[in-house]
Amino acid sequence: MARPPTPEAAAPAEPTAHAGDExxxxxxxxxAPPSHVYPIGSRLNAAGRxxxxxxxxxxxxxxxxxxxxxxxxxxxxxxxxxYRDAFALRSxxxxxxYASKAFPHPAANRILSAEGLSCDVASGGELYMALRGGFVxxxxxxxxxxxxxxxxxxxxxxxxxHIVVDSFDELERLERIAPGQAILLRVTPGIEPATHxxxxxxxEDSKFGFGLDELPRAIERCGRxxxxxxxxxxGSQVFDLESYAKLAEVLTAMGDFPLLNLGGGLAIAxxxxxxxxxxxxxxxxxxxxxxxxxxxxxxxxxxxxxxAGVTLYTVGTVKEIxxxxxxxxxxxxxxxxxxxxxxGARYEAEVADRFGGERLCTVAGKHCESGDILVSDIxxxxxxxxxxxxxxxxxxxxxxxxxxxxxxxxxxxxxxxDGDARLVTRRETYEDLALRDLV
Ligand SMILES: Cc1ncc(COP(=O)(O)O)c(C=O)c1O
Numbered sequence: 322m323a324r325p326p327t328p329e330a331a332a333p334a335e336p337t338a339h340a341g342d343e344x345x346x347x348x349x350x351x352x353a354p355p356s357h358v359y360p361i362g363s364r365l366n367a368a369g370r371x372x373x374x375x376x377x378x379x380x381x382x383x384x385x386x387x388x389x390x391x392x393x394x395x396x397x398x399x400x401x402x403x404y405r406d407a408f409a410l411r412s413x414x415x416x417x418x419y420a421s422k423a424f425p426h427p428a429a430n431r432i433l434s435a436e437g438l439s440c441d442v443a444s445g446g447e448l449y450m451a452l453r454g455g456f457v458x459x460x461x462x463x464x465x466x467x468x469x470x471x472x473x474x475x476x477x478x479x480x481x482x483h484i485v486v487d488s489f490d491e492l493e494r495l496e497r498i499a500p501g502q503a504i505l506l507r508v509t510p511g512i513e514p515a516t517h518x519x520x521x522x523x524x525e526d527s528k529f530g531f532g533l534d535e536l537p538r539a540i541e542r543c544g545r546x547x548x549x550x551x552x553x554x555x556g557s558q559v560f561d562l563e564s565y566a567k568l569a570e571v572l573t574a575m576g577d578f579p580l581l582n583l584g585g586g587l588a589i590a591x592x593x594x595x596x597x598x599x600x601x602x603x604x605x606x607x608x609x610x611x612x613x614x615x616x617x618x619x620x621x622x623x624x625x626x627x628x629a630g631v632t633l634y635t636v637g638t639v640k641e642i643x644x645x646x647x648x649x650x651x652x653x654x655x656x657x658x659x660x661x662x663x664x665g666a667r668y669e670a671e672v673a674d675r676f677g678g679e680r681l682c683t684v685a686g687k688h689c690e691s692g693d694i695l696v697s698d699i700x701x702x703x704x705x706x707x708x709x710x711x712x713x714x715x716x717x718x719x720x721x722x723x724x725x726x727x728x729x730x731x732x733x734x735x736x737x738x739d740g741d742a743r744l745v746t747r748r749e750t751y752e753d754l755a756l757r758d759l760v
Contacts, residue, residue: 354676355593358669359713360393360629370674371631371711374737378633378673381742382709385733387635388653389748390720394738396629397429400600401436404621407604414616415608418462420585421447421454423622423717424630428736428745430454433625439482441585441620445472448481458482462505462582462620466529473498485552485582487530492542500545505552505582508536510571514556514564514586529554536575550616551575554584557623562598562606569610582618583607589627591714592669600624623717630716632657632732633673636708637687647682649704654686655693656726658712658719662692670696673709678702684710688727720746728754 354363360373371378374393381391401417408415418441419433425447430440431454439460442448451461458480465472466487473491476484477499485505486492495502507530525532530553531539540548551572555564565583572581588597604619611617634651641647660666670684671677678701686693695712704710723731730749735742 354671354713355590357590357596358593358628360396360631360716361399362393362395365676368674369676371671371676373631374742375740376737376742378631378711379709381735381737382633382635382673384742385735385744386748387633387709388651388657388732389633390630390657390715390732390734391633392429392626392630392716392734392736394432394629394736396716397432397626398436400625400629401433401438403600404604404619404625405437407601408608408617411605411608412617414614416460416616416618418582418618418620419625420620420622421451422721424626424719424721425450426720426734426745427454428734429626430456439618445469445475448472448476448479452479464507468494470494470498477502483549483580486539486546489539489542492539492544492546496544496546501547503547503549504543505550505580506531506536506539506543506548508533508551508553508572508575510553510555510568512553512555512564512567512571514559514561533571533575540576548578550578550580550582550618552582552584552618554620555586557586558588559586560588560595560597562602565603565606566610569607573610573612573615577612579616580618581611581615582620583611585620585622585624587621587624589623589714589717591627592667597624625717627717628714630714630719632712632715632719634710634712636672636704636706636710638706639682639704647680648685649682649701649710650685650687651695651710652687653729653732654688654695655690656686656688656724656729657732658695658715659722659724660718661695662690663722668696668712668714670699670701670710670712672702672704673711675702675708680704684712688729725749725754730754 363373366372373391404417416439418439420441422443434455440451440456441462442451443464459482461481462483463476463481464485483503485507487507509527509530511525587603634653638650655662680701680703682701684696733748734746736745
């Protein structure tokens with residue numbers, strides 16, 4: 322059989338000076354990448370190109386092709402330390418769990434386990450990735466509103482420290498499969514933070530956990546299973562710390578337990594105008610609301626890895642509809658980042674070697690969907706075919722939610738540190754797309 326062609330991982334051409342290009346004749350001072358949106362240490366180099374983890378992203382695009390997910394390792398490390406330091410300053414009874422659903426990758430798991438974090442997994446597959454990433458089983462917490470018998474058995478067999486139980490059916494299942502297992506009970510505390518309905522999980526009308534009315538019966542029902550505490554996750558991309566104070570109050574009123582897991586969800590800046598609370602203020606709020614003597618747990622995902630990653634694309638076409646809109650189409654889209662379509666999530670973008678700009682554009686993906694829009698109404702510096710476009714704050718729930726829609730091979734993942742780039746996941750090939758087919 323003929324070998325399939327290599328998927329078109331675009332390798333952008335050498336940048337060329339364009340006639341009438343102001344940037345080519347009179348270089349203007351480059352705008353700095355907003356430090357709270359881009360990975361820690363990002364900067365524009367002398368050529369005006371973005372550097373992430375000390376690596377020039379235009380060079381990375383040339384070496385690894387586009388689309389590509391690029392991470393600054395140091396950012397992940399620094400955020401893990403910020404969490405641990407914020408707790409350690411105030412308490413010796415705490416644990417920080419990485420909500421690995423945000424980016425369940427062994428390379429991230431390795432960094433975060435080495436930084437002393439525990440891990441939250443939401444499926445057998447994430448458990449497998451956490452173990453591969455060096456998390457010890459005792460420091461893993463298994464979540465899920467409908468864990469299968471096979472997943473529960475796998476967790477018990479691996480010696481997973483805690484299972485976060487979601488329902489009466491699961492309690493019955495667990496008693497059969499893993500009597501003596503240490504558990505937390507997941508509670509829906511009736512708190513609705515201001516966020517998108519699809520990522521709001523703490524309200525009473527939720528598929529997750531036990532309502533407050535049901536909780537006493539669930540506690541009683543635990544029987545031979547070792548109940549160690551309560552868990553609640555009120556939702557994601559939460560700016561309002563008051564919701565966490567309320568949560569701590571509600572859970573504390575439900576009884577005395579050694580562990581209180583107040584979930585994740587701290588917001589990050591996807592765009593420059595967003596100013597999320599600091600990790601320090603967040604941790605202060607959690608601890609202030611919890612009673613003395615209790616070990617306080619939290620499980621951040623996006624606030625550890627979200628701003629650590631950027632996605633690189635290559636511009637393929639620029640379509641101007643006079644008086645209407647200019648579409649800048651890139652070589653990825655909803656398959657590598659479904660969040661704009663799923664949640665209406667807003668991002669920013671820049672031409673990687675010409676930050677700033679005044680041309681109002683809409684960045685579109687290459688999928689056969691009109692809704693495949695990555696960023697609407699963003700000012701760019703006159704994008705042209707061949708330009709590398711960078712979208713920041715894509716480190717969480719991008720790769721994790723990626724699909725092969727339109728049979729697009731999924732992008733590679735590159736970890737950068739001190740100017741060294743390390744490929745941690747290669748680009749999928751067309752052959753990969755057919756790997757599991759039996760016909
Ligand atoms: C139970 C639970 N914990 C933690 C998280 C992590 O949330 P975030 O990535 O917003 O911190 C989630 C996200 O969905 C979750 O469902």
